[in-house]
Amino acid sequence: MNPLAHAGSRCALSVNVNKVALLRNTRHLGIPSVLRAAEQCLLAGAQGITVHPRPDARHIRPGDVDDLAAFLKDWPQAEFNIEGNPTQNLMDFVRKHRPHQVTFVPDSEDQFTSDHGWTLPQDAERLQPLIREAQALGVRVSLFMDPNPAAMAAVAALGADRIELYTETFASAFGTERQADVLAGFTATAGAALKVGLGINAGHDLSRDNLSLFLRHVPGVQEVSIGHALVADALEMGYAETVKAYQRVIATAYA
Numbered sequence: 001m002n003p004l005a006h007a008g009s010r011c012a013l014s015v016n017v018n019k020v021a022l023l024r025n026t027r028h029l030g031i032p033s034v035l036r037a038a039e040q041c042l043l044a045g046a047q048g049i050t051v052h053p054r055p056d057a058r059h060i061r062p063g064d065v066d067d068l069a070a071f072l073k074d075w076p077q078a079e080f081n082i083e084g085n086p087t088q089n090l091m092d093f094v095r096k097h098r099p100h101q102v103t104f105v106p107d108s109e110d111q112f113t114s115d116h117g118w119t120l121p122q123d124a125e126r127l128q129p130l131i132r133e134a135q136a137l138g139v140r141v142s143l144f145m146d147p148n149p150a151a152m153a154a155v156a157a158l159g160a161d162r163i164e165l166y167t168e169t170f171a172s173a174f175g176t177e178r179q180a181d182v183l184a185g186f187t188a189t190a191g192a193a194l195k196v197g198l199g200i201n202a203g204h205d206l207s208r209d210n211l212s213l214f215l216r217h218v219p220g221v222q223e224v225s226i227g228h229a230l231v232a233d234a235l236e237m238g239y240a241e242t243v244k245a246y247q248r249v250i251a252t253a254y255a
């Protein structure tokens with residue numbers, strides 16, 4: 001057990017409801033409901049809701065963001081995290097809704113899914129004013145980053161509050177002979193982030209199977225945002241049982 005794994009309190013679970021919206025959008029019936037998914041997950045113990053309103057509205061639409069922002073006003077303990085590319089449509093949502101957190105992701109408009117973090121220092125100049133604007137609105141800023149210890153000082157120099165570790169490489173290495181080496185890169189990156197005062201989030205392809213190993217070896221993780229695998233589980237088990245199962249995984253990681 002990594003002693004730093006206990007840095008701070010147990011990590012929060014933020015449920016990404018993109019894939020509920022994706023299924024809903026395949027008919028004009030309004031079901032499955034994004035709001036009901038959010039409510040069921042929060043009632044079952046999730047600490048937050050995440051959305052990624054992509055410019056092509058393939059899943060989360062602007063109206064979903066509006067509805068969730070209004071709904072979450074009745075959930076003061078729950079955090080609202082909006083993800084996206086701040087050079088595209090994201091800042092309009094930040095200015096309108098002032099979510100608890102915004103996660104800057106360097107996706108192109110037609111990208112299949114998020115598959116890389118920011119490149120620093122190259123991206124720094126265009127990110128700086130956007131980070132300052134979001135923070136001036138009272139919004140915590142997290143930068144979506146690949147596991148790279150050497151990049152953490154540049155993130156801190158930009159004034160970002162947190163990083164979100166892009167965890168796809170961990171998920172794809174899970175259970176293979178590459179697992180230990182890939183996980184060590186995340187452990188080192190998190191250690192470097194903590195040293196420069198950054199908070200740590202994580203997400204992408206995390207699941208009930210791989211989450212415990214990640215949390216036991218990567219120090220200081222404050223929030224995991226999980227969508228695809230969690231919604232897939234919920235199709236089989238329902239939202240409540242699924243969220244409780246993920247919370248048990250998180251609890252055992254810190255036991």
Ligand SMILES: CC(=O)[C@@H](O)[C@H](O)COP(=O)(O)O
Nearest residue numbers: 018052083105113114203204
């Ligand atoms: C940034 C990230 O890794 C995910 O939060 C992202 O929202 C996934 O996007 P899709 O749900 O469109 O694949």
Ligand SMILES: NCC(=O)COP(=O)(O)O
Nearest residue numbers: 016203204205225227228
């Ligand atoms: N930031 C990661 C996220 O919100 C959900 O990613 P995934 O679990 O759908 O891969």
